[in-house]
Structure formats: structure tokens, C-alpha cells
Amino acid sequence: MNCPNCGQPMKVANFDNEIVLHCATCGSSFFDLNGIKHISQSSARKIAEDAQGHYVLGNKKLCPKDHTELAQKMDDPALPANTILLECSTCHGVFAYPDDLLKYKGVRELAPLSPLSMKLLPAPKTIFMLSLFAVLSVGVMMNYGAISKNFSTGSKADEAIKKVVIVSDDKKHYLFFDFITESALTSEVRFNDKTTGKQVIKKVSTEPKKVHHLITSDLDLSHDITYQIFLGNNAKPTVEKKLELK
Numbered sequence: 001m002n003c004p005n006c007g008q009p010m011k012v013a014n015f016d017n018e019i020v021l022h023c024a025t026c027g028s029s030f031f032d033l034n035g036i037k038h039i040s041q042s043s044a045r046k047i048a049e050d051a052q053g054h055y056v057l058g059n060k061k062l063c064p065k066d067h068t069e070l071a072q073k074m075d076d077p078a079l080p081a082n083t084i085l086l087e088c089s090t091c092h093g094v095f096a097y098p099d100d101l102l103k104y105k106g107v108r109e110l111a112p113l114s115p116l117s118m119k120l121l122p123a124p125k126t127i128f129m130l131s132l133f134a135v136l137s138v139g140v141m142m143n144y145g146a147i148s149k150n151f152s153t154g155s156k157a158d159e160a161i162k163k164v165v166i167v168s169d170d171k172k173h174y175l176f177f178d179f180i181t182e183s184a185l186t187s188e189v190r191f192n193d194k195t196t197g198k199q200v201i202k203k204v205s206t207e208p209k210k211v212h213h214l215i216t217s218d219l220d221l222s223h224d225i226t227y228q229i230f231l232g233n234n235a236k237p238t239v240e241k242k243l244e245l246k
């Protein structure tokens, strides 16, 4: 049974005597009918904190059990505003992203999204992207030890960066570029468009931060693009890497 969100195999877990299909890659879960109602807040927290932070695939989310296309659940009076649960019309299972699960269960401890990113985002597909940012902000920081090194050792900047996640929306208009540094630092990314020869410089964190978010529509994502990350006052950036979209 594969995750409707990221396609990775889901594990079967037992929380409060409810069978939960859980994806440890993106932190999403699939509950039996009413299972999501029965699990406790502490279980919801445990489930949500397991996320490694990962990208989101296309629009269609299929039920891990019967492959029915999941649809947004609307009829639940307990559903808080801006919370998305997806429901299977065949087995009536409920799919939840980790942050939505916490919101649904009344656990509030998520880093707020910047108003800028909210304004920039087209609806409604990208609501799924917003879930991703919450996953990155909370989930990845908690799983610090498990984070893989995406950079080969080169400069200090390469060593300081623990994870880079790059995704785009389905129309390839917006680039979502997130990364994590070991200590709080300011950051900037320089994109080199190899097709036009143009360089696009983006300040990411003007205040020292550990989790760095960039959303931009200034790049033509059909082009051959490389990027380098500059950290703090360190003049030496990361090695130049190809921008590979998932």
C-alpha cells in the first residue's frame, strides 16, 4: 500500500487500537472510517512528528487500499478552518497530512506560514504545498539525526546545509526551495539560467534562521538551471548544483 501523497510504501501502525497506514517519508496517514476521530492528541502528535519532510506529487491522490481517487472531506462539523482531509468514497477511509492531522485533533504548535507565501500561492492545489512547509518546519527539525546529507563536502556552506527540498507546483510556475542549516544563518540563493545566461539572486533569510523558505515565480523552470547557496557572511557558496525538480 503506497502513500497517496508521495508514493512511498506505507507502514501499518496501531494507535489507540486504530489501524493507521502511515508514511514515514512525508508523514501522511490514512485512517479507517472514524479512526481519525478516535485517536488521541498524543498519538496524533507522534504520527505527525515522524515526517522526514518530502515533496508532493501531482493532483490525484489515490486511496492506498482501493485506488479510488480521494476527494476533499467537507461534511465533518469537527473540521477546523483551513484543514484539509481527503476521503475515499469506496472504503470511507480518511487521508491526512501531518499538519492537518494536528489541526484536526486540536494540537496547535505549527510554525505559521509567512503572509507573503500565502499571497503568492494559487489555490487550491498549492494548499497541499503549504502542508509540506509545515512538515519541513516542524518535522524535519525534530528528525535532525536522520537527515541525509544532500551535498558532497566542499565549502563550509556545503557542510552547514543539512537538507535541500526543491519542488514546483503542477504548472511549473512556482519554485519552492527549502533548506535547513545546522545553525541559524542568513542565506541567499543564486540561480544561473544556463539557457539564457541570466543570473537570478534571491535573498532567502535576511534574519539568521535554521529553516529557509523561498518561493519564487521568477525562473523559467523549463530551462536548464543551476543554483548555489550562500550562507551568512561566508563568501564561499555551496558547489553549483543542477536544479532538479521532483
Ligand SMILES: [Zn+2]
Pocket: 003, 004, 005, 006, 007, 008, 023, 024, 025, 026, 027, 028
Ligand atoms: Zn508519503
Ligand SMILES: [Zn+2]
Pocket: 063, 064, 065, 066, 067, 068, 088, 089, 090, 091, 092, 093
Ligand atoms: Zn478506499
